[in-house]
Amino acid sequence: xxxxxxxxxxxxxxxxxxxxxxxxxxxxxxxxxxxxxxxxxxxxxxxxxxxxxxxxxxxxxxxxxxxxxxxxxxxxxxxxxxxxxxxxxxxxxxxxxxxxxxxxxxxxxxxxxxxxxxxxxxxxxxxxxx
Amino acid sequence: xxxxxxxxxxxxxxxxxxxxxxxxxxxxxxxxxxxxxxxxxxxxxxxxxxxxxxxxxxxxxxxxxxxxxxxxxxxxxxxxxxxxxxxxxxxxxxxxxxxxxxxxxxxxxxxxxxxxxxxxxxxxxxxxxxxxxxxxxxxxxxxxxxxxxxxxxxxxxxxxxxxxxxxxxxxxxxxxxxxxxxxxxxxxxxxxxxxxxxxxxxxxxxxxxxxxxxxxxxxxxxxxxxxxxxxxxxxxxxxxxxxxxxxxxxxxxxxxxxxxxxxxxxxxxxxxxxxxxxxxxxxxxxxxxxxxxxxxxxxxxxxxxxxxxxxxxxxxxxxxxxxxxxxxxxxxxxxxxxxxxxxxxxxxxxxxxxxxxxxxxxxxxxxxxxxxxxxxxxxxxxxxxxxxxxxxxxxxxxxxxxxxxxxxxxxxxxxxxxxxxxxxxxxxxxxxxxxxxxxxxxxxxxxxxxxxxxxxxxxxxxxxxxxxxxxxxxxxxxxxxxxxxxxxxxxxxxxxxxxxxxxxxxxxxxxxxxxxxxxxxxxxxxxxxxxxxxxxxxxxxxxxxxxxxxxxxxxxxxxxxxxxxxxxxxxxxxxxxxxxxxxxxxxxxxxxxxxxxxxxxxxxxxxxxxxxxxxxxxxxxxxxxxxxxxxxxxxxxxxxxxxxxxxxxxxxxxxxxxxxxxxxxxxxxxxxxxxxxxxxxxxxxxxxxxxxxxxxxxxxxxxxxxxxx
Numbered sequence: 013x014x015x016x017x018x019x020x021x022x023x024x025x026x027x028x029x030x031x032x033x034x035x036x037x038x039x040x041x042x043x044x045x046x047x048x049x050x051x052x053x054x055x056x057x058x059x060x061x062x063x064x065x066x067x068x069x070x071x072x073x074x075x076x077x078x079x080x081x082x083x084x085x086x087x088x089x090x091x092x093x094x095x096x097x098x099x100x101x102x103x104x105x106x107x108x109x110x111x112x113x114x115x116x117x118x119x120x121x122x123x124x125x126x127x128x129x130x131x132x133x134x135x136x137x138x139x140x141x142x
Numbered sequence: 143x144x145x146x147x148x149x150x151x152x153x154x155x156x157x158x159x160x161x162x163x164x165x166x167x168x169x170x171x172x173x174x175x176x177x178x179x180x181x182x183x184x185x186x187x188x189x190x191x192x193x194x195x196x197x198x199x200x201x202x203x204x205x206x207x208x209x210x211x212x213x214x215x216x217x218x219x220x221x222x223x224x225x226x227x228x229x230x231x232x233x234x235x236x237x238x239x240x241x242x243x244x245x246x247x248x249x250x251x252x253x254x255x256x257x258x259x260x261x262x263x264x265x266x267x268x269x270x271x272x273x274x275x276x277x278x279x280x281x282x283x284x285x286x287x288x289x290x291x292x293x294x295x296x297x298x299x300x301x302x303x304x305x306x307x308x309x310x311x312x313x314x315x316x317x318x319x320x321x322x323x324x325x326x327x328x329x330x331x332x333x334x335x336x337x338x339x340x341x342x343x344x345x346x347x348x349x350x351x352x353x354x355x356x357x358x359x360x361x362x363x364x365x366x367x368x369x370x371x372x373x374x375x376x377x378x379x380x381x382x383x384x385x386x387x388x389x390x391x392x393x394x395x396x397x398x399x400x401x402x403x404x405x406x407x408x409x410x411x412x413x414x415x416x417x418x419x420x421x422x423x424x425x426x427x428x429x430x431x432x433x434x435x436x437x438x439x440x441x442x443x444x445x446x447x448x449x450x451x452x453x454x455x456x457x458x459x460x461x462x463x464x465x466x467x468x469x470x471x472x473x474x475x476x477x478x479x480x481x482x483x484x485x486x487x488x489x490x491x492x493x494x495x496x497x498x499x500x501x502x503x504x505x506x507x508x509x510x511x512x513x514x515x516x517x518x519x520x521x522x523x524x525x526x527x528x529x530x531x532x533x534x535x536x537x538x539x540x541x542x543x544x545x546x547x548x549x550x551x552x553x554x555x556x557x558x559x560x561x562x563x564x565x566x567x568x569x570x571x572x573x574x575x576x577x578x579x580x581x582x583x584x585x586x587x588x589x590x591x592x593x594x595x596x597x598x599x600x601x602x603x604x605x606x607x608x609x610x611x612x613x614x615x616x617x618x619x620x621x622x623x624x625x626x627x628x629x630x631x632x633x634x635x636x637x638x639x640x641x642x643x644x645x646x647x648x649x650x651x652x653x654x655x656x657x658x659x660x661x662x663x664x665x666x667x668x669x670x671x672x673x674x675x676x677x678x679x680x681x682x683x684x685x686x687x688x689x690x691x692x693x694x695x696x697x698x699x700x701x702x703x704x705x706x707x708x709x710x711x712x713x714x715x716x717x718x719x720x721x722x723x724x725x726x727x728x729x730x731x732x733x734x735x736x737x738x739x740x741x742x743x744x745x746x747x748x749x750x751x752x753x754x755x756x757x758x759x760x761x762x763x764x765x766x767x768x769x770x771x772x773x774x775x776x777x778x779x780x781x782x783x784x785x786x787x788x789x790x791x792x793x794x795x796x797x798x799x800x801x802x803x804x805x806x807x808x809x810x811x812x813x814x815x816x817x818x819x820x821x822x823x824x825x826x827x828x829x830x831x832x833x834x835x836x837x838x839x840x841x842x843x844x845x846x847x848x849x850x851x
Contacts (some may be wrong), residue, residue: 122299122301129300
């Protein structure tokens with residue numbers, strides 16, 4: 013499985029990288045724009061990611077912008093929603109408004125930090141990734 | 143969905159919403175428990191409630207809740223689609239309540255930060271079995287079977303953060319010694335050390351690394367940090383290098399205070415947003431409504447500026463939640479204000495003869511009006527309707543009567559009566575006990591026992607609340623068998639709970655009050671719900687602790703009525719200030735029956751030294767306050783003084799005082815612990831002239847009087 017992780021905070025990045033690397037190859041980005049670039053590049057190379065994990069508060073583009081960009085790109089390329097990449101937001105912003113917005117923008121899951129690893133894994137299996 | 147709550151965390155929101163839905167559900171169920179079946183709108187509503195809870199618990203991945211609500215939703219789906227006849231209504235009601243209880247239990251676990259791990263298998267099995275029968279019934283009745291209820295697995299998930307709510311909030315201030323070198327670097331290393339454990343960290347001055355001048359600011363004003371972390375105080379202190387520090391201040395804050403402190407710290411979010419809004423006024427409203435993608439871009443650090451998160455917008459809220467402690471503090475302050483007002487308005491300096499005070503009087507009138515209004519507003523802020531408490535009672539009557547197989551109807555009157563929040567907390571348990579007692583002991587075991595007495599077969603319990611004369615009356619009335627005086631007397635005698643007196647020497651009320659004695663229980667058999675003989679005394683104790691009392695009325699074979707009489711508020715009472723010798727006393731206005739002047743000839747002197755007063759043919763115990771409390775320079779001749787007739791719980795007592803001073807709103811203060819507890823005094827207060835007056839406790843006087851005799 014190919015995973016894209018966007019996270020600007022060093023400690024969280026290290027932690028997530030370690031967690032995610034158990035499931036597959038994990039590319040790590042430090043800001044939102046880089047994440048979109050990486051996503052595009054993977055599509056061009058015909059090696060799309062299976063899972064994208066997005067922090068919300070990031071430099072240049074925040075996680076919601078990245079999520080929206082990803083869904084827009086997919087729509088533009090005619091990729092049906094069911095075949096699209098699975099996106100999990102990982103953030104400490106867990107108030108209801110933000111969660112609802114993320115769902116509206118089309119993420120598959122929203123993980124509040126600090127992340128519950130057990131449940132995270134459960135979600136991955138529900139999403140059919142592992 | 144209530145707009146004002148939507149900044150709560152996802153989990154809080156789930157708990158709040160589900161809690162509300164379940165309450166509503168229970169309301170519907172209990173209202174329709176006696177009907178033959180649910181009507182269409184109820185079925186729809188229950189279906190919707192289950193559907194919503196199922197959906198949101200699915201998103202939050204609480205699987206046991208999802209499974210249970212899913213099953214019940216199925217049941218109601220078939221009811222809704224097929225309208226089968228002969229649905230076992232009572233069984234259905236029980237199933238719904240079982241599910242409601244299960245989910246409530248799980249929600250409570252979540253609220254306490256535990257994992258919802260209740261075992262749902264039994265419940266799901268029961269529901270399955272019920273659903274199977276229901277389907278069979280539908281087939282038998284030849285109604286077309288609806289298509290199976292399609293369930294969509296949630297496609298989106300919310301992973302709740304691990305125990306996100308146990309964060310601590312600290313305000314840390316470090317003052318370095320004035321000769322400390324490079325204090326800014328020291329300060330930075332402190333923040334660096336804290337970053338490891340911090341969930342949020344904010345400090346001022348915030349440009350410590352890039353601006354060398356900040357070192358001087360730190361030396362002059364100290365270095366301040368706001369920290370949100372899971373670590374304990376000790377762990378955090380251990381992380382901070384204190385070698386050059388002169389003083390480290392460490393305050394733990396509540397979440398609310400932390401938010402306020404953030405604002406004081408001038409976290410620059412607000413400013414950033416303001417600028418943005420000025421440039422794009424047309425987007426202003428939109429922005430407030432919803433966060434937009436792009437709101438959370440972390441701005442790159444400009445030189446000399448702190449890290450700024452463009453976080454939340456100012457919220458628009460019409461309801462705020464306030465910490466109860468703050469409310470209590472405000473209440474205390476208002477109390478102090480009332481005293482201070484009296485001190486000003488009745489200041490001895492004003493008593494100088496010949497002062498022109500008309501303007502002062504006008505101004506003081508205005509002041510009094512405002513303080514009174516202020517007092518009313520704060521009182522009303524603390525008022526809550528009894529609706530929730532009564533709802534619980536409905537449930538208890540339902541449960542207990544089902545269990546004991548008694549047919550009982552509950553009538554509720556005045557559930558919108560508002561009382562102080564503190565009082566609600568104190569009366570819930572006592573009231574529950576009274577209701578249980580009524581169902582268990584009050585109503586007859588057999589319906590025949592009732593019909594032979596000419597009563598309807600169905601028992602009736604009336605729960606009534608009303609507000610009268612500054613007091614709240616909450617009564618639990620049943621039309622059951624009532625109290626048997628002889629039985630009560632015999633029992634109390636057998637248990638040695640009362641003095642050796644004949645039954646005729648007790649008044650009816652005194653006999654009824656035996657049931658509140660510790661260790662008294664007339665029921666031969668102890669049931670699951672009551673009859674253990676602990677309870678009524680606890681009820682009375684609880685009620686007395688908030689200044690209330692329990693009134694018992696009963697007629698054998700016709701029923702009993704237990705009334706809780708509770709003061710509307712706890713802190714401020716209306717009192718009459720009286721004087722004995724040189725000491726002022728305060729008597730609560732509500733307990734004064736009358737003031738009389740009596741002649742020496744209406745006094746009865748007993749050889750034992752006790753005195754009685756005969757008033758209009760009635761005999762009352764008589765207490766001379768001056769003798770009781772050894773007060774000098776007071777009137778001892780009854781004809782010169784004033785006799786006050788006081789009443790408490792139906793018993794009267796007369797006291798002798800010198801003169802009446804004034805009527806005043808009294809802020810009750812406890813007698814400080816360093817003063818020995820004196821019987822007959824319940825507290826003290828400060829009077830207008832600054833002197834301290836003692837508040838007479840009528841119940842205490844009566845008890846003491848009784849003991850003496």
